[in-house]
Amino acid sequence: xxxxxxxxxxxxxxxxxxxxxxxxxxxxxxxxxxxxxxxxxxxxxxxxxxxxxxxxxxxxxxxxxxxxxxxxxxxxxxxxxxxxxxxx
Amino acid sequence: xxxxxxxxxxxxxxxxxxxxxxxxxxxxxxxxxxxxxxxxxxxxxxxxxxxxxxxxxxxxxxxxxxxxxxxxxxxxxxxxxxxxxxxx
Amino acid sequence: xxxxxxxxxxxxxxxxxxxxxxxxxxxxxxxxxxxxxxxxxxxxxxxxxxxxxxxxxxxxxxxxxxxxxxxxxxxxxxxxxxxxxxxx
Amino acid sequence: xxxxxxxxxxxxxxxxxxxxxxxxxxxxxxxxxxxxxxxxxxxxxxxxxxxxxxxxxxxxxxxxxxxxxxxxxxxxxxxxxxxxxxxx
Amino acid sequence: xxxxxxxxxxxxxxxxxxxxxxxxxxxxxxxxxxxxxxxxxxxxxxxxxxxxxxxxxxxxxxxxxxxxxxxxxxxxxxxxxxxxxxxx
Numbered sequence: 001x002x003x004x005x006x007x008x009x010x011x012x013x014x015x016x017x018x019x020x021x022x023x024x025x026x027x028x029x030x031x032x033x034x035x036x037x038x039x040x041x042x043x044x045x046x047x048x049x050x051x052x053x054x055x056x057x058x059x060x061x062x063x064x065x066x067x068x069x070x071x072x073x074x075x076x077x078x079x080x081x082x083x084x085x086x087x088x
Numbered sequence: 089x090x091x092x093x094x095x096x097x098x099x100x101x102x103x104x105x106x107x108x109x110x111x112x113x114x115x116x117x118x119x120x121x122x123x124x125x126x127x128x129x130x131x132x133x134x135x136x137x138x139x140x141x142x143x144x145x146x147x148x149x150x151x152x153x154x155x156x157x158x159x160x161x162x163x164x165x166x167x168x169x170x171x172x173x174x175x176x
Numbered sequence: 177x178x179x180x181x182x183x184x185x186x187x188x189x190x191x192x193x194x195x196x197x198x199x200x201x202x203x204x205x206x207x208x209x210x211x212x213x214x215x216x217x218x219x220x221x222x223x224x225x226x227x228x229x230x231x232x233x234x235x236x237x238x239x240x241x242x243x244x245x246x247x248x249x250x251x252x253x254x255x256x257x258x259x260x261x262x263x264x
Numbered sequence: 265x266x267x268x269x270x271x272x273x274x275x276x277x278x279x280x281x282x283x284x285x286x287x288x289x290x291x292x293x294x295x296x297x298x299x300x301x302x303x304x305x306x307x308x309x310x311x312x313x314x315x316x317x318x319x320x321x322x323x324x325x326x327x328x329x330x331x332x333x334x335x336x337x338x339x340x341x342x343x344x345x346x347x348x349x350x351x352x
Numbered sequence: 353x354x355x356x357x358x359x360x361x362x363x364x365x366x367x368x369x370x371x372x373x374x375x376x377x378x379x380x381x382x383x384x385x386x387x388x389x390x391x392x393x394x395x396x397x398x399x400x401x402x403x404x405x406x407x408x409x410x411x412x413x414x415x416x417x418x419x420x421x422x423x424x425x426x427x428x429x430x431x432x433x434x435x436x437x438x439x440x
Contacts, residue, residue, distance in 0.1 A: 015168030066337030080279030103256030161242030191432030249418030330425030344367030
């Protein structure tokens with residue numbers, strides 16, 4: 001899994017119907033110092049994440065399980081809201 | 089999922105028959121400022137996307153579900169047409 | 177999916193028996209201007225592609241479906257021979 | 265699979281319930297000279313790995329099998345603690 | 353699939369038991385001129401590959417099929433030993 005920050009939303013009226021009801025959140029990958037790295041992606045929310053929150057996201061088949069929509073076109077999902085990242 | 093722009097089409101007469109009936113759209117990945125990033129890919133269309141439209145695309149097994157062709161050789165599919173990208 | 181050019185072959189006598197009968201084609205990824213990008217990979221042929229031909233290839237589970245060998249160790253397959261790439 | 269070093273932990277109270285009971289370890293990918301390469305990721309622990317230990321981690325569907333949680337949102341898991349890396 | 357060279361071994365006593373019996377080979381990806389590219393990975397051997405040999409490796413679900421351990425945490429496997437790479 002990876003760490004990211006929710007930085008926005010995507011609205012798409014014409015979309016696969018199996019995405020209906022899923023918030024599409026623009027997620028900026030972060031490194032463990034919470035600095036942006038690489039390009040943002042679109043992930044479905046599964047834990048009620050809000051704008052600005054630091055989250056854990058998953059990709060691939062795991063994302064479809066996260067959304068409880070195994071036969072859906074989802075390939076990225078937010079699965080946790082970070083309290084702490086402790087680096088030793 | 090990622091954001092892209094449909095920039096063209098690919099025509100292939102000799103192809104896996106399970107691709108028959110699927111439009112093969114050249115899709116240029118975009119960042120959230122709608123600027124091109126990285127290399128274009130080929131995605132099957134599932135929502136009637138047209139040239140120039142900004143879309144959401146998915147990859148991997150999710151793409152086969154998107155195309156409703158789970159036993160097909162599809163690894164990327166367009167699954168939504170973007171109305172808005174709102175970055176906060 | 178991605179665009180590539182078949183630039184060679186790989187011969188391996190000692191290999192997983194489920195690859196028997198599959199041509200292993202060295203495939204150079206191309207951008208949409210048909211210029212080489214990144215490193216070549218090895219893909220099984222499923223459409224009779226020849227040296228020099230511009231092809232469409234797929235990766236991951238889709239490649240095993242393309243080869244009709246779902247329980248095989250294949251992770252990349254050529255699934256079409258390109259007639260045209262039209263960029264608008 | 266890849267080699268990494270456990271460098272920290274992630275705590276997330278609000279998370280997918282199927283992650284409950286799994287330690288979320290910040291894992292820094294290493295090259296074979298045990299030097300850091302690329303960005304750290306979050307992997308679930310399945311072998312009792314501790315901070316500073318050099319580990320083997322796996323990604324994708326393999327990670328869900330590693331965690332014995334095939335219907336979970338896990339896409340990376342630690343599956344071994346390295347005794348030796350012998351390069352010839 | 354990709355081409356690589358076996359350059360070493362990884363020993364891990366504490367590991368997922370489903371890896372027991374699998375040699376963990378350090379595999380350096382190569383381009384088609386047999387030059388090293390990118391970072392080495394750890395792949396299970398399925399064809400008796402030895403140190404220094406040039407091999408074909410596969411990743412993802414295909415690797416679990418290659419190892420005949422579909423419910424294992426394997427995400428990379430060596431599936432052939434290269435006799436020739438012929439580039440035209």
